[in-house]
Amino acid sequence: MTTATNALAGDRTPETILVAVAWPYANNHLHAGHLAGAYLPADIFARYQRMRGNRVLMVSGSDSHGTPVTVRAEQEGTTPEAVFQRYHQSFLDTWDGFGISFDIFTSTDTPNHIKVAQDFFLRLRERGYLYEAEQELLYDPVAQRFLPDRYVEGTCPRCGAEGARGDQCDNCGSTLDALELINPISKLSNATPERRASSHFFLKLSAFTEQLQAWIGGKEHWRTNVRNFTLGMLREGLKDRAITRDLTWGVPIPLEGYDDKRIYVWFEAVIGYLSATVEWAASEANPTGNAEAWRDFWTSDTSRTYHFIGKDNIPFHTVIWPSMILGHGDLNLPYDVPANQYLTMGGTKASKSRGGVIWLPEYLERYDPDPLRYMMTANAPETSDSDFTWTEFVRRNNDELVARWGNLVNRVLTITGRNFDAAVPAPPADLSPESRALIERCDEAFEAVGNDFDHVNLRRGLTAAMEVAQAANQYLDARAPWSAVKTDRDHAAETLYVALNVISGLVTMLHPVLPFSCAKAWTMLGHSGDVEAAGWQRTPVLPGTPLPAPAPLFKKLDDAVVAEEEARLGS
RNA sequence: GGCAGGGUAGCUCAGUGGUAGAGCAGCGGACUCAUAAGCCGCCGGUCGUGGGUUCAAAUCCCACCCCUGUCACCA
Secondary structure: OOOHHHHHHHOOOOOEEEEEEOOOEOOOOOEHHHHHHHHHHHHHHHHHHHHOOOEEEEEEEEEOOOHHHHHHHHHHOOOHHHHHHHHHHHHHHHHHHHOOOOOEEEEOOOHHHHHHHHHHHHHHHHOOOEEEEEEEEEEEOOOOEEOOHHHEEEEOOOOOOOOEEOOEOOOOOOEOOHHHOEEEEEOOOOOOOEEEEEEEEEEOHHHHHHHHHHHHHOOOOOOHHHHHHHHHHHHHOOOOEEOEEOOOOOEEOOOOOOOOOEEOHHHHHHHHHHHHHHHHHHOOOOOOOOOOOOHHHHOOOOEEEEEEOEHHHHHHHHHHHHHHHHHHOOOOOOOEOOOEOOEEEOOEEOEOOOEOOOEHHHHHHHOOHHHHHHHHHHOOOOOOOEEEOHHHHHHHHHHHHHHHHHHHHHHHHHHHHHHOOOEOOOOOOOOOHHHHHHHHHHHHHHHHHHHHHHOOOHHHHHHHHHHHHHHHHHHHHHHOHHHHHHHOHHHHHHHHHHHHHHHHHHHHHHOOOOHHHHHHHHHHOOOOOOHHHHOOOOOOOOOOOEOOOOOOOOOOOOOHHHHHHHHHHHO
């Protein structure tokens, strides 16, 4: 069967796409906010692009450095390496459980990353974009370390409130400098911090303002908030930024005489996008076997890089990392930074520290991955924060996944199995107008849904696909094959044949969002191979194909789940 | 406080100058193949507030209120 969608999938030049996902911080397990904010949208996008036949590389890794990892290790009486290793393994298990299809998920604690990051540092220095300067900082004499602003508390110099943090006063909302605090106290040891001078390397961000403005000026496909927020930052003017810290856990500075300093975690973590690609190219996972293949993603002018991140990371991906790339001089700038807003939990921000969090490893002990993937895409925080409640989760699962989509598959397969010897019925030579219309609607949806997915409008794409499922339910209801089979067997055969074919199209269209259940449905349609390899088009269901016994794709959830889970959230 | 995004039906959200939309919830109906699912219809909104521009504003302008992010040493 030749259709418009076959042509669509056919004569295209494959594109090269780097899906670069934020590096999770290895000091705790992942929660629902991580999934909704970056990992799930990145995975759906990557899966879709692979189905289109594009060459996709999806990279990320654990961010193993930074002060909180060190502090946690000290509290537990262990090493930063041990803390990082524990959560790195947890992350790998979480990706596996939710089907987040990384081509490589490495960490910043590899010799490769350290080398790539150090080379990057040296190159920027050689090209004149790094300079050294003295800074006055607060030092904790008991904990024997320099203190980030957040680790200092004191009296607010603006409003006089007690307990103001070094970066901000929660009472009056002022942005502070820790040096301004009255009666400062270290949160690590309760000691009174001392002022100490320290020499650090600074990145000359101020040198890139005009180039960044010109670059972002052409990015009209960016999300409004990402673009305007960045343009606002550039308008206000960029300040040079220190990119080294007084620490001993992190990437060493590749110069003599800096043993007690490390490269700032954010400077080296964004380089991880590059180092992970380099690591992949040199690994067995690279089918070409060419260790230089990383260049296809970073120096080819036809490759596109997408950064999937949460909104709090926008400045690092639209200003700092692009500045570093410009300073490097030989790498591609990002094509898009589809930053998501936040997933709130019953109205409050999902946060590790404040409770009210769904831990992903715990979720997987009790539920299948697809319902959460569905819920978080249908209600994705693409343009504004979106709220997660267990009531809504159960409703989406029961009313939309089970009732509209899963039940459509189940009812069609059951009627077919029972009345047509468990094989795909043969349609008449000419399909009726309503049958042709439904098939056509399904095939056209590939273009609309694909266009939405390609522009990272995942919520809209999913909605459009689910509307086809609804149209199929309407078609079934109008033609009632369960009663037609008794009076006009050919009529019923046509209906079921058409419904099976539309379901086949939907299984492909929904696969990026629902990979686990769509893989099951694929087999139940009598298809061989896997959905992803079949490409972004409806795979025809051919008359006479034997159909295995159907099983429900999703589990209906009892309303009691809501109370159980809300009790867990409160604890 | 500055900058950015958001505020639309009971709930979750679409909708950027031309008669306010969808799904769910609620109410009613016809059906019964299916995980009591699916289908049809009804009910439901002074579009955050107050001004302004316009023949016409959810949409453009001004002021204000609320939520979120960010403001360079959290990452």
